[in-house]
Amino acid sequence: MWRDLEPIGRDGGSGGYRRFxxxxxxxxxxxxxxxxAERRGLDVTTDRVGNQWVWWGxxxxxxxxxxxxxxxxxxLDSVPDxxxxxxxLGVVSAFAALDTLRDKGFEPDRPIGIVNxxxxxxxxxxxxxxxxxxxxxxxxxxxxxxxxxxxxVSMAEALGAAGxxxxxxxxxxxxxRRVGTFVELHVEQGRHLSTLDEDVPVAVGSDIWxxxxxxxxxxxxxxHAGTTRLEDREDAMLGFAAAVIAARRAAETHGCVATxxxxxxxxxxxxxxxxxxxxxxxxxxxDEAAVRRVVADVTEVVEEFGGLVVEDSWTGSTPxxxxxxxxxxxxxxxxxxxGTGAGHDAGILANAGVPTAMLFVRNxxxxxxxxxxxxxxxxxxxxxxxxxxxxADLAGG
Ligand code: HGY
Ligand code: MN
Ligand code: MN
Ligand code: MN
Numbered sequence: 001m002w003r004d005l006e007p008i009g010r011d012g013g014s015g016g017y018r019r020f021x022x023x024x025x026x027x028x029x030x031x032x033x034x035x036x037a038e039r040r041g042l043d044v045t046t047d048r049v050g051n052q053w054v055w056w057g058x059x060x061x062x063x064x065x066x067x068x069x070x071x072x073x074x075x076l077d078s079v080p081d082x083x084x085x086x087x088x089l090g091v092v093s094a095f096a097a098l099d100t101l102r103d104k105g106f107e108p109d110r111p112i113g114i115v116n117x118x119x120x121x122x123x124x125x126x127x128x129x130x131x132x133x134x135x136x137x138x139x140x141x142x143x144x145x146x147x148x149x150x151x152x153v154s155m156a157e158a159l160g161a162a163g164x165x166x167x168x169x170x171x172x173x174x175x176x177r178r179v180g181t182f183v184e185l186h187v188e189q190g191r192h193l194s195t196l197d198e199d200v201p202v203a204v205g206s207d208i209w210x211x212x213x214x215x216x217x218x219x220x221x222x223x224h225a226g227t228t229r230l231e232d233r234e235d236a237m238l239g240f241a242a243a244v245i246a247a248r249r250a251a252e253t254h255g256c257v258a259t260x261x262x263x264x265x266x267x268x269x270x271x272x273x274x275x276x277x278x279x280x281x282x283x284x285x286x287d288e289a290a291v292r293r294v295v296a297d298v299t300e301v302v303e304e305f306g307g308l309v310v311e312d313s314w315t316g317s318t319p320x321x322x323x324x325x326x327x328x329x330x331x332x333x334x335x336x337x338x339g340t341g342a343g344h345d346a347g348i349l350a351n352a353g354v355p356t357a358m359l360f361v362r363n364x365x366x367x368x369x370x371x372x373x374x375x376x377x378x379x380x381x382x383x384x385x386x387x388x389x390x391x392a393d394l395a396g397g
Contacts, residue, residue: 008032009078016081016371020149021119021130022050022158029076033116036095040102047175048168049134050118050159056098057111059178068180070394071113072097072387075120075131075345082121083373085187089361089380091116093185097388109396110180117345124149124158126280127313128213132345136352137171139313144169150264176352181324181394184346185359185387187375191366192338201382203336204329205320205358208347210291211284212314216243216260216298218307222267222275233273237265239305240277243298247281250297256285257341258294280312284341288317318347321355328357331393332386342368359386 009017009025019025030052037044037054045053059069074090094114101108118131125147133139145156145166156166193200220236244260251258263279281298285291299309329337338360350356361383365374375383 007084011081014081014371017078017084018080018082019076019078020124021077022124022155022162026077026118027162030116033076033091037114040095040098047135047172048170049131049172050162050164050169051131051135051175052116052118053175054114055111056102056113057108059111059113062111063178063180067110067396069111069113069178070108070181070183070391071115071179072183072185072391073113073115073117074184074186075117077119077121077123079121079123079369081371082123082369083187083367083371085361085363085373085375086189086368087120087186089187089375089383090185093361093380093384093387096384097391100384100388101392106392108392110394112391112395113179120345122213122313125155126213126215128343129315129345129348130155132348133313134169135172136176136348137173138348138351141169141171176349176354179349179354182346182349182354182356183328183359183387183390183394184344184356185361185383186342186344187368187373188360188363188366189340189342189368189373190363193336193360193362194364194366196336200335201362201379202332202386203338203360203362204325204332205340205346205360206322206325206337207320207339208315208318208343208350209284209286209339209341210288210315210317211282211341211343212291212295213312214281214283214295214298215278215310215312216240216281216302216307217276217278217310218243218302218305220273220275220277223273225269225271225273228273236274236277239302239307240274240279242305243281243302243307244279246301247283247294247298250294251283251285253297254285254290254293255287256283256290256294258283258298281309286339315343315347315351318350320346320350320357324355324357328359328390328393332389335386357390359383359390
């Protein structure tokens with residue numbers, strides 16, 4: 001059913017994947033997406049942002065007739081050293097679910113679409129779900145174009161290098177209007193399903209925790225690590241380290257989660273006292289006000305050291321359509337409905353007013369954003385069956 005995806009962007013050492021937006025790996029995956037569509041006699045359209053869309057049926061005629069389409073899909077990019085399933089499982093399962101329906105001779109009343117959202121992880125330019133945020137207007141094209149990667153390359157330059165016109169980047173309301181319902185299948189990022197007594201390979205999503213990213217920046221004075229007296233040092237790393245510890249303490253206090261997983265040090269020499277440390281706080285929690293308190297506590301520490309905190313992205317609480325979640329859970333035999341602390345394009349579409357649902361496929365390790373991320377073939381196939389059932393239910397016919 002699925003052609004073997006050669007391990008694009010796989011690191012021989014850790015076995016993790018590195019597939020950043022608008023890179024050679026991304027281009028290879030975008031070509032794969034087109035090949036998979038064409039193998040099925042379907043055309044790929046690309047919206048102003050670069051998200052790729054495939055339609056089985058005519059979305060515009062259906063929209064005009066008041067029957068907007070049902071879309072599924074996910075993303076193909078990854079975090080650094082990421083797992084094999086986060087993103088690709090949703091896209092591959094979308095094609096496989098389409099095959100299942102067509103093999104059964106299913107004729108949908110509504111068109112069924114498949115989407116590959118670009119730059120969901122924000123691993124290169126720092127803002128997660130960049131493709132769906134710009135598409136829905138949740139992030140301006142100007143801001144997106146100005147984002148830069150670790151080498152100082154802007155998204156505008158990366159788009160140009162990938163053969164796209166950065167001036168084209170912008171919201172695409174027409175494309176969003178075609179999406180009557182969006183259902184994203186995703187590997188579970190946690191251990192809820194694998195710790196249940198009963199054998200449940202698939203769950204329905206209820207909501208996404210409020211979460212955001214804040215850039216922390218502390219300043220100091222570069223100087224020699226050996227000859228500078230302690231009393232003469234202005235070591236930017238001290239304030240930054242205090243902020244990281246404060247983030248963990250605040251998360252424990254306020255019942256949230258927080259980490260700083262990415263740091264850049266200037267000048268970055270082992271034997272040079274840091275003059276600047278920039279890092280990104282990722283804070284999340286079931287309660288929006290609690291997350292804000294974590295950020296406030298960290299900001300207090302950073303500012304005590306004369307540093308700066310800038311909000312890079314914020315996604316408030318994102319309840320998926322509760323009626324839709326219940327309908328799908330029932331349709332799938334009364335499977336669990338569970339929340340997630342992971343952000344998804346589905347959350348961005350839900351916040352843009354699109355009726356949205358998610359399906360999670362059991363991950364026995366519970367680990368994600370790591371080569372340890374895993375799902376068994378049986379559970380992946382159970383996910384495809386569930387997705388096909390849900391698409392048939394939503395697309396009528
Ligand atoms: O960060 C997230 O939660 C998602 O994997 N982009
Ligand atoms: Mn992810
Ligand atoms: Mn993902
Ligand atoms: Mn020297």
